[in-house]
């Protein structure tokens with residue numbers, strides 16, 4: 527639904543921020559733009575809401591060239607979340623969230639009641655409504671930023687490093703909450719991060735950029751991990767991509783052995799006949815009781831007479847990934863992983879070798895989709911020059927510097943002064959002008975990000 531056709535952005539100083547980008551972002555999905563600093567992620571994101579205008583090519587939204595849509599109208603349907611949330615410091619949490627509905631002329635009561643709903647939606651207690659941003663933690667502020675962007679229920683959300691400024695634990699919580707929220711809302715989300723783990727966790731599709739604004743690969747997380755298009759992507763994705771890839775292989779598809787699973791009333795001789803050092807003893811409902819070490823079994827009788835070693839943890843064939851299965855094998859006293867069905871009954875066991883062979887051999891489990899992977903254009907990496915780096919620092923493009931509360935407050939104040947519907951058109955302009963002062967876009971649209979959540 528968002529489509530880039532041969533889109534480039536060149537700045538007068540000779541920087542190519544985005545180079546002939548062609549990309550189609552799925553409706554209702556999360557597309558993550560990832561890559562090293564200065565590779566054009568933020569520029570690409572801002573071309574979607576016309577904060578940056580392309581030098582060449584076309585960006586279209588649901589089939590319509592966005593140049594045909596007035597920027598204020600376009601932005602009404604596009605929520606915008608930035609690093610550090612960019613909340614208005616002099617407004618309460620509730621009024622921050624109500625910003626866009628108020629600008630749209632909803633009236634105070636309706637806007638605030640919508641804001642209260644959104645507060646709950648992002649997992650914040652109603653008691654926080656009257657607080658000011660400085661009275662919230664970084665993670666809470668970020669939730670308010672997300673709630674504000676959702677104010678007018680826009681179908682599209684642009685998120686620029688929204689979780690980068692919080693510690694890893696809070697970040698994990700925000701990511702989990704975000705996944706939950708998206709399951710409910712099905713927004714079309716473009717999400718910028720420099721963190722490949724975050725990209726893999728959140729993205730339905732991932733666009734990896736290299737310096738020079740070139741798209742290196744556009745793929746699902748699974749395919750990116752299984753088939754990086756070139757050395758640059760492989761390096762960027764990381765050394766442990768094999769292990770991480772297992773998260774996308776369903777445990778249900780793994781081959782398991784049943785011969786080592788024996789009911790407690792089985793004769794000891796049967797366990798010996800299995801020819802393996804361990805057997806798994808189960809009850810009448812095939813629930814696991816524990817491991818029996820064959821070498822330590824009594825001479826006769828049944829497995830009910832044997833001393834059992836506790837199980838370790840099992841993995842679920844219904845919901846777990848191959849990664850959980852491999853983990854279960856590595857931690858198991860027998861080095862065998864136990865797969866159970868939703869009722870907790872044992873389906874079978876496998877060791878780490880069998881599991882990894884199934885996952886990495888010819889015709890490996892979960893590889894069918896990966897086979898469809900298309901090779902991405904493997905263009906040479908363009909190094910960022912020192913001058914460009916200095917330019918980036920000076921303009922503060924995509925950095926916190928442009929996203930100061932002060933800049934956003936000015937935008938807000940301008941908005942407050944204008945009439946409601948009018949201010950919808952004026953806010954982005956006021957904001958761009960304010961921020962543009964720190965080094966604007968060549969088109970005069972301003973390179974700074976706004977904080978009005980739209």
Ligand SMILES: Nc1ncnc2c1ncn2[C@@H]1O[C@H](COP(=O)(O)OP(=O)(O)OP(=O)(O)O)[C@@H](O)[C@H]1O
Pocket residue numbers: 537538539541542543544561562563564565566567568569570720910914915917918921923924925965966967968973
């Ligand atoms: N207004 C501008 N004028 C000149 N060059 C610019 C301008 N804005 C951005 N650039 C350059 O365009 C390139 C891409 O910048 P962009 O902010 O899109 O990168 P990014 O991938 O988001 O980086 P980061 O992860 O560091 O935020 C950089 O080299 C940057 O210096």
